[in-house]
Every structure is written in C-alpha cells, then in structure tokens.
Amino acid sequence: MNKNRKNISLTLLVMLCLALLVMSGCGGPSVGRVQGAGDTHYGNADEVETVNSAWGSTDLQMTAESMTQSLLASRWIAKAYEPPKIRLREVRNLTAEHIDTKAITDKIRVQLLRSGQVRFLADTANLDEVFAEREFSEAVTRRDVNKLLADTDYIVTGTVRSIRKTTKEVADVYYQITLELVDPQSAEILWADEKEIRKSTTTPKIGW
Template identity: 60%
Template sequence: MGFMSKIIGSAAVAALLFSGCATTGGAGKVDGGDSNVAYGDAKAVETVTADFGSTDLQATAEMMAQSLLEVRYIAKAQQPPKVRLMEVRNQSYEHIDTRAITEKIRSKLLKSGSVRFVADSANLGQVNEARDFLETSTKKKNVKAMTDFDYVITGTVRSIKKANANVQDNYYSIMLQLVDPQSSEILWEDEKEIRKVSKKPSLGW
C-alpha cells in the first residue's frame, strides 16, 4: 500500500508541474492565441486578385513622383514651387482610392524638398477653421498665401476589363498632369500603365 501511495503522489506532483509549465508558457505567448492574423511586408508584391492593389498604388506613386521631379518647372525652379492637389477622377469600372495615390505622391515630393504644397479641397475647411481661430490683423495676407500656388496636379484613372472562359485581363491607365492655373497650360503629363492577367478560378470570376 505504501508503494502505491508513492506512485500516486509522484503522479500528482508531475501533473502539477506540467500544469504550471503550461500556464507559464501560455501567459508568455505573443501571437494572439488562435488568431489567424499576421503582419506581412507592406512593400511585398500583392497578387491576391487582378484588381488595383497596394503594389499598383506604390509603383504608380514612385514613378509619377520621380517623373515630376525631373520636369524643368520643378527641377530648375529657383525656389520650390507651390502645388495644389486637385481631384484625380476615377473613370474605371472599380473603386480606386485616387486620393491615396496623390497623397503618396505628395509625400514623396515633400520629402525631396523640391516642392511645396498648399491645402487641397479635402482638408481646406479644417485649415480655414484654424486660420479663423487664430485671426489677426494679417488675415488677408494669410488668405492670399493659402490661395496662391504655382501649379495644380490633376488627372484620371481608367481601366479596361476583359475575360473569356479561361483568362481575365485587367488594364489600368493612370494619367496625371501638371497645369498652370493662370494659363491652363499643361506643363507636364505622364502615364502609368498596368496590366494584370489571372486565370479563371475553379468557382468562376
């Protein structure tokens, strides 16, 4: 009977130790338990679908920003010109956040130090509220500074989608322009073309 008691006691101690180890290990987990979410590389090529995606946005912004920095109205300006972002019209068949494209271009241009930007229509209301709150005797001068810019950036996004029994072909054309607001002269224009082809999945398009 004493021998059996020792066996039972040893088994209880082992179970207790195992339970403690399991609890300690669980408390230290940082992977969110059963979550299926994981961080990926934001710069990695995204090919989940043939629709316009993050890789297309990044490639478009990179190409357009570089092209703009090389145009003589910016590259050879005596001082960084002031630019205002206008609406980039989405004339494609799908929802494309064109504002995300222009904001990414603006970020890259600002980092270069070669271009200055004034508030665009999306946040001009907030800027006006802040200006009115800090209203001073120089208000008119401040208003002029806000509405005084050298160029505007505008453009369009178009797409063509075709599919047959086996293949889907998505074509995108992103066209941007640098315009002189005084003369309406187009000073620069460039296009980013993207073609994405995908095979038909088993459940259809």
C-alpha cells in the same frame, strides 16, 4: 553508477523540456503580444500583392513611385529657382472599380515632400479645416492672408482609367493612370506622364 547516470540524464532531459516549454509558452506574453485564435501576422507592406486582379496596394505603390520620380525629374521642379508651391487637385476615377484616388495623391504628396524639392498647399478638400483653424486663431481674417492660401504655382490633376476583358478562361485588366502639372494662371499643361499596369488572371481548369 549507471542507474545514477541514467537518473541524472533523465532529470536533465526533463528540465530541458520544461525550460523549453516555459520559454516557448512565456515568450509571447513577455513582450506584450495579445493574440487571438486566428492566424494574424504582420507582412511586408512592399510585398507584391496579387490576391485578385482588382486595384491593390502594389498598383498604388508602383504608380506613386513612377509618377513622383518623373515629376521630380521635370525641369519645372528640378530646375526651379526655389521649391514651387503645388496644390493637388482631384484625380478622377474613370474605372469600373471603387478606387480611392485620394490614396494615390496622398502617397505622391508624401514622396514629393520627402524630396524637399516642392512645397504643398492644402487640398481644396482640406481647405475648410484650414479656414476653421484660422478662424479659431484669428477673429478677423485679413485679405492678404487669404491670398497666400490661393497663391499656387502649379496644380496637379489626373485620371485613372481601366479596360477589362473577361472570358470564361481569362480576365485581363489594364489600368492607365495619367497625371498633369498645370499652371493655374495660363492653364498650360507643363508636364504629364502616365503609368500603365496590366494584370491577368486565369481561371483554373478543374476545381471545387
């Protein structure tokens, strides 16, 4: 009896192990995952990124969030009779880093559009494609239709600046991102705000 019981226990244990092995082994491919030898995984896009002190995804997200909230709260948008038409112009990069400032304006535009409080006209950079599409659909472009393309209520411009100080022990970088809402007819600056970011990196005392 004891021997039989032992055999059954052993068989159950082996079966359990096999089942676990099969489950763990087949778990991946059954959901269609293709995995290489390296360690690649998905992360949370909103996680704070501090790989180094260079401009990164967290800076982009913080800037876009802060500027969008500020712009939406301004009376030119919040108290507008109807959603104004805005065109995003260039945000100039005056830093010592190759920052894609288009990523900043793109993110702000997405967030502003989601709010439903503004309307956007195509960027000047994208106008060529708009014209190409129009030419494709219309053999002759009418003047009044062209006027609609230029009929902007406001434009948004800005700059990104940075100050970096480095010693053997510490590297400190300060970013100042400034955006302005400008009336293209009067050139009046209706709204402006800034986002400041400071990052410091200390050098380890001992290392390989």
